[in-house]
Amino acid sequence: MSYREQYEMVCGVETHVEMATKTKIFCGCSTEFGQGQNTQVCPGCLGLPGTLPVLNREAVNLAIKAGLALNCKIAEFTKFDRKNYFYPDLSKNYQTSQFDRPICENGWLEINVAGEKKRIGITRAHMEEDAGKLVHSGETITTSNSSGVDYNRAGMPLLEIVSEPDMRTVDEVVAYLEGLIQVMEYAGISDCKLEQGSVRFDINVSLRKRGSKEFGTRTETKNLNSFSSVRRCLEYEIERQAELLESGEEVIQETRTWDEGKGVTLSLRSKEDAPDYRYFPEPNLPPILIDKEWVEKIKATMPELPMAKRERLESLGLSEYDAVVLTATKAMGDYFDQALEKFDDAKTLANWMMGDLSALLKTNLCSFADSPVAPQQLATLLTLIQKGNISGKIAKTVLEEIYNTGKNPEIIIKEKGLAQISDECQLEKIVLEVISSNPKSVSDYQAGKKNAIGFLVGQVMKATKGQANPGLVNKLLKERLSKE
Amino acid sequence: MKTINKSLDGLHSMLVNKEISCTELTKAFIKQMHCCEPRIQAFLATSEDTALMRAAEVDKKIANNESIGPLEGLPAGLKDNICMQGIPTTCGSHMLESFISLYDATVTKRLKDAGAIVLGKLNLDEFAMGSTTESSAFHPTYNPWDLERVPGGSSGGSAAAVSACEVAYSLGSDTGGSIRQPASFCGVVGLKPTYGRVSRYGVVAVASSLDQVGILSKTVRDNAQVLNAIAGYDPQDSTSITANIPDYTQFLENNVKGLKIGVPKEFFSQELTTDKAEVINKALETLEQLGAEIEECSLPHMKYAMAAYYIIAMAEASSELACFDGVRYGHRAEANDMIEMFKNTRAEGFGQEVKRRIMLGTYVLSSGHYEDYYLKAQKVRTLIKEDFNQVFSKYDALLGPTNPQTAPKIGESSDPLAVYLEDIFTIPANLAGLPALSIPAGFVQGLPFGMQLIGKHFDEGLLYRIAYTFEQNTDHHHQVPVLLREVN
Missing domain, CATH: 1.10.10.410 (Arc Repressor Mutant, subunit A)
Incomplete structure (x- = not known):
């Protein structure tokens, strides 16, 4: 493995984020997840003859918001283009996307790996429609006799966020993805449910000798949908490319696919076989002109983003570590703020949230988003400790009791006679x-x-x-x- | 014959005055259709039963002394690329032979809302690609003026059906002249409205930046009345315009005094033979005598229009027609795997002209050719728009021949390039999105020949006024095709 030390990884990521609109990007169909096959469809997203796209303005609002959250320049003029290729999940055999005039450009996202802060460049972010989903009769496409298409997902609004090739370690890549998703979640762009496929990653990676200025030949591995897959895929790809380079062979520029079961990447198509998408402007959608006023209006709705929130928590006297943990998910961050309104000792609150409550939630496979202990209940509990009504030890029992019964702490203390004896x-x-x-x-x-x-x-x-x-x-x- | 040959106003007042019931009127048109169809073949599908049901509803209203609208109870036809729920929309192609739309096009809905009675779907060149209606996968349509000749295209069925009085009026679509040229060949009035004036929702696209739905009618007034019904913003078509729609009949005044009409010299190129140029010149004289100021002008970039048009139209067509792959609807070929299914479906489903345009369109968008073809064509398009802006700063409208030829014989148009040239005078208005109207200008060797008026954006009213004045002072539109003299 030592030869790996000679190489430096260069990685850029394309992230597809499903935007949280109520309806699809070019028709009025619902975007609700998990509905019966082909029940969320209309002549438009089925690509029936004569239908025309009508842009969902909310998708543009969210794209602008995402761009602002990622420190991008918002285009004053942006337009849609057709990306032409044949595949059955694409109801019109072209995808309405954005080619040369994306809505967002030139942004950045700050990551923090083991205390080292770094800015990862965002090349662009553009809007596009999602495709449908192939449903195979067998286990996989190759072992199936037939396949059907579920078009519920066709026309879901996506934001494709393209990073610069700025990441140099696997940890940086994962930190970037975590940070990106955090921002998308905080800004309300997407619900970021990875398990439902609402975020997907394409990983571009190449190796070069340390100290070299030029990039090596890269591969692109498509459609990863979890951090652990990204990590494993990257480790595999680095190893594979390093072995090729060490043995004097060349890395082929190609698109690869990740086999989760086997833990390997497989060649999908080479650069020569790459389709010619024949982009041209979508004639059915007039260009979008975004004036300052529109951008300012969106800016005014921007909630506090993770970075600002971490800084605020640190200013309350919390450690950097505490701030990072408490802002990891929007739900946890919101929980903290809601509890803090009723209980002002940030450190004690942080300790309880990160300690006892986290443990309790974890054992029950629960999260802060659906915690049975409301932030107000935790605040009350901590106030009771502060006032000397109960001891910390008793409070742990009371917390569990709140979790199990949903009752307020005072009631539990009274019913169980748990009040502290100060007589x-x-x-x-x-x-x-x-x-x-x-x-x-x-x-x-x-x-x-x-x-x-x-x-x-x-x-x-x-x-x-x-x-x-x-x-x-x-x-x-x-x-x-x-x-x- | 005396009944059905009337204008929309004439038919309307017969209904209102109870001279004829709507059912009787509908039956009269159906009878005419049955008489003509063996020789004209303008229809691809008919909806007689629904038509008679709707007629009965109108009769009920009339019996109850309820008022009826100007189009209510009057029979219409739709080009078969305009969707209507429940009956086939084939686009004249085997690809969609079995396809029945799940919804009404906006124009279909608006006509229905206005009480129109749709008698059926009208023949066209396959996917509106052609100028003769011979490329329809099902059968050609014959010109009522001379059954050995084509009605023009691609809205050939729409023009022939109006000309033969099988319907009171019809809708067509015009991507590069597909309403105006058949109107010229069949001696009827054909309007291609301003791009965005009429919704394209539910009209099967062949080139979305050029397509526009329009009207074929016997008279200018009829045309304006139908435009009143179908024009206007449609939230389902993002390129439709929100501007208010005037009552177009208010423009129908018999007066062209002081109007400045430009005559682009490029319209009198070598493609236009002397006898046809004479017809147009005579029409110009008539308008001049009526007080219009006629002046020669120039559209210097027009010589590039045809090349630019076909590049853009084919590029868009290659993408618009990609949805026909056998997966969701329409023809599906037998095959062993997916790619083969795509290939066989498209090989079997599309005709020669459609395939030619898909291939050329794919080529001009391909990497390495995009800049040389598609992008350059778009630049030419901009120059042509600027040409029009220039002349419209001086003139109220432009006038010229609708097309270089009168209707050719069936089977005569075998060279695709020669057929493309047939659109040379109609294309510029599509490239610039301008309204353009063809009206009968006269006859050349017994065949109708049309002249074309091109106006400023949203200036359909003025085109109607000039055309109406011309119509009131000439009798070309009173001429009746040979066929009608025969059948009656």
């Missing part, structure tokens, strides 16, 4: 009992072993099932022990 008279009795039944620890303490008090506190807590106010117990014990 001195009540505690005095127990303290005296503990002192009299633990003479060894008492004498140790009085002999100067101040640590021995910990054991005695523990005994009081045990006797009160953890409900005693630990500070008060400490104070009472010290008073008693110095008297004796």
